[in-house]
Amino acid sequence: MALRWRRILFLLLASCKLLLIQCSVDEDIPEEWMLLHVIQGQIGSGNYSYLRLNHDGRIILKMQSLRGDADMYISSVTLHPSFDEYELQSTTCGVDVITVPDLFTRPVGIGIYGHPFYMESEFELQVYYDQTIHKDPFAEASFDPENLESNQKKQGQAPLDTPQEEESMLRTILIGILKLILEILF
Numbered sequence: 001m002a003l004r005w006r007r008i009l010f011l012l013l014a015s016c017k018l019l020l021i022q023c024s025v026d027e028d029i030p031e032e033w034m035l036l037h038v039i040q041g042q043i044g045s046g047n048y049s050y051l052r053l054n055h056d057g058r059i060i061l062k063m064q065s066l067r068g069d070a071d072m073y074i075s076s077v078t079l080h081p082s083f084d085e086y087e088l089q090s091t092t093c094g095v096d097v098i099t100v101p102d103l104f105t106r107p108v109g110i111g112i113y114g115h116p117f118y119m120e121s122e123f124e125l126q127v128y129y130d131q132t133i134h135k136d137p138f139a140e141a142s143f144d145p146e147n148l149e150s151n152q153k154k155q156g157q158a159p160l161d162t163p164q165e166e167e168s169m170l171r172t173i174l175i176g177i178l179k180l181i182l183e184i185l186f
Contacts, residue, residue: 033060033128040124043070043114050080051125053108058130059100061110065093068121071113072096079109086111099130 029035036055043049053059063072074088075081083089087104090096100108114121 029128030132032132033130035126036129037127038124039127040066040122041112042120042122043112045114045119045121046116047114048080048082049112049114051110051112052079053100053110053127054106055127055129056102056106058102058132059108060128060130061096061098061100062126062128063090063096063112064124064126065096066122066124068118069093069115070096070121070123071115072098072125073111073113074098074100075109075111076104076106077109079107081109081111083113 036059039051041049053061061072061074063070071083071091072089073081073083073086075086077087078085081087083091088098088100090098112123112125
């Protein structure tokens with residue numbers, strides 16, 4: 001009986017470790033993204049650090065909290081955005097990612113806030129330029145119903161075997177296995 005419980009416990013721990021490894025793998029950066037800057041810094045508890053973004057185009061800001069928890073606030077209106085005044089925000093405990101649209105007027109203010117729960121937060125901010133061309137659907141002046149129907153059909157047909165769906169399915173299966181094991185144990 002004890003051997004059976006040890007096996008179940010081992011399976012549970014192995015499943016948890018596999019799930020953690022799968023979740024902690026960094027997402028691949030698309031080839032269309034060009035790395036512009038890497039900024040590392042520290043911010044005290046409850047304080048802000050401000051940066052200014054002058055690059056035109058679609059910019060992706062990816063911030064990793066190395067220690068503590070740093071949050072990011074973005075504004076095209078003020079150069080000193082805060083949790084009271086911002087247009088875009090990311091306040092996760094892990095990787096914060098914000099896409100700054102090319103329509104935002106430059107310069108764009110970036111506010112990095114050190115969460116008060118930690119005495120000091122350390123972060124790394126990666127700034128990427130998205131080189132993909134985003135076609136404006138309103139750019140064409142004429143209306144052609146045949147082109148509209150063919151575009152709608154193309155957009156409606158997405159491949160089913162995308163890596164994100166496979167990863168999501170793997171997570172769903174692992175969570176199901178964990179729930180089953182927990183039901184058996186308790």
